Amino acid sequence: FPSPLMGAGSGKPFDPHTHIVHAVANVICTVVFGHRFSSEDDSFNRLIKAIYFVIFFQATIWGRMYDAFPWLMHHLPGPHQKVFAYNDFMHNLVKNEGRGHEERWKEDDPQDLIDFYLAQIAKTKDDPTSTFNEDNMVQTVVDLLLGGTESTTITLCWALLYMLQYPDIQEKVQKELETVLEPSQLIYYEDRKKLPYTNAVIHEILRYSNITAVGAPRQCVKDTTVLGFPIEKGTIILPNLHSAVYDSEHWETPWKFNPSHFLDSDGNFVNNEAFLPFSAGHRVCLGEQMARTELFIFFVNLLRAFTFQLPEGVKEVNLDYILGAILHPHPYKLQVVPR
Numbered sequence: 001f002p003s004p005l006m007g008a009g010s011g012k013p014f015d016p017h018t019h020i021v022h023a024v025a026n027v028i029c030t031v032v033f034g035h036r037f038s039s040e041d042d043s044f045n046r047l048i049k050a051i052y053f054v055i056f057f058q059a060t061i062w063g064r065m066y067d068a069f070p071w072l073m074h075h076l077p078g079p080h081q082k083v084f085a086y087n088d089f090m091h092n093l094v095k096n097e098g099r100g101h102e103e104r105w106k107e108d109d110p111q112d113l114i115d116f117y118l119a120q121i122a123k124t125k126d127d128p129t130s131t132f133n134e135d136n137m138v139q140t141v142v143d144l145l146l147g148g149t150e151s152t153t154i155t156l157c158w159a160l161l162y163m164l165q166y167p168d169i170q171e172k173v174q175k176e177l178e179t180v181l182e183p184s185q186l187i188y189y190e191d192r193k194k195l196p197y198t199n200a201v202i203h204e205i206l207r208y209s210n211i212t213a214v215g216a217p218r219q220c221v222k223d224t225t226v227l228g229f230p231i232e233k234g235t236i237i238l239p240n241l242h243s244a245v246y247d248s249e250h251w252e253t254p255w256k257f258n259p260s261h262f263l264d265s266d267g268n269f270v271n272n273e274a275f276l277p278f279s280a281g282h283r284v285c286l287g288e289q290m291a292r293t294e295l296f297i298f299f300v301n302l303l304r305a306f307t308f309q310l311p312e313g314v315k316e317v318n319l320d321y322i323l324g325a326i327l328h329p330h331p332y333k334l335q336v337v338p339r
C-alpha cells in the first residue's frame, strides 16, 4: 500500500482521519470493484460519508427506536430517513459497478469480488435453490464496504494516538524495523514473524482500543445452554468483547497500554486466548485476516516513513473514547516528521 500520509499536512499539524479513511476504503474498493477512487471523486466521498453515517446511526436512540418500531418509523421523519437515502446510494453505486463488470466480464479471468460473484451466478443459473443473484451480490458488497472501512480506519487512528502518547514505544518499534528490514525492502505480512515487538504493539492497539466493545447483535436459532445458562430460541445475544480484552485474569495490566501482554520474557511474540477483538466462533469477523494484514502493512509503512509527534504547545493526549457502534477517539491533530 502507498503511505496514506505522504505529503499530508505540509509540516503543519493535521487530523490524520481523512487520509487514513481514503487509504483504507480504497483497499476494500480494490477487492470488491477492482479499482481505486481518487480522493477528489464525489461518489467516493459520498460513499465514505454513507458508511460512517449508517454505522454511527445504529448506536443512536433513533437506531434503537427504528429497531423497536420499524413499520411506524418508516413513515416518520428523522435521521433514519438519511440512512435509507445513503443505503439507496450505496446499492446504486454497487449496481452500476456490477453493470460495468458485466460488460467487460471474462469468465476465465476474474479480477475482483464482483467478477467472482458473477461467475457464481452464471454457474448456478439453472439451480432453483441457488442464492447467488444480483440483489445478494449488491448486499454482500455493501456489507463488505461497511465492515471493512470504519473498523480498520478507527483502529489506525487509535494506533497513531497511542504513538503520540507513548513516544518510547514508537521509538522501540522504529528501532526494530531498522534492525530487521533493509531500507528499501517492501513489507509483507509474513514479516511480522521477524518483528515480534512491532507485532505485539499492533495486538495491544487492537486490545486496548477495544473498538467493537460489544460485537454485532446475533439471534439464537434454537434452545441451547451455555456454561449452564439456558438460552431460548429467538434470544438476542450481544457478545461482551470488552469483558475478554480487559479481563484481569488474563491480562497483567488490563487498563494500561502494555505491549508486553504479547511478549514472553525472551521478547518472543505470544498470543493470549482472551485476545478477541474480532470475536469468535462461526460469526467471527469475516475480514479478520484482511484487517490484520492492513493494520500491519499500514502501521509499519507509517512508522518507517515518519515519526509522529504532538503539535507544538500541546501537552496532553485525550485517550477517552466517543461511545458508538465503534469506539472512536476524539478528533486530534498530529505533526509528522519525515525520517
Ligand code: HEM
Residues within 6 Å of the ligand: 028, 143, 144, 147, 148, 149, 151, 152, 155, 211, 212, 215, 216, 217, 218, 239, 241, 277, 278, 279, 280, 282, 283, 284, 285, 286, 287, 288, 290, 291
Ligand atoms: C480492526 C478491524 C476490525 C475489527 C476490530 C472487526 C471486528 C468485528 C467484530 C467484533 C465482528 C462481529 C463478530 C460477531 O458477531 O461475533 C465483525 C463482523 C464482521 N466484520 Fe469485522 N472487524 C474488522 C475489520 C473488518 C474488515 C476489514 C472487514 C471486511 C473485509 C470486516 C467485515 C466484517 C463482516 C462482513 C462481519 C459480519 C460477519 C458475519 O455476520 O458473519 N471486518 N467484525
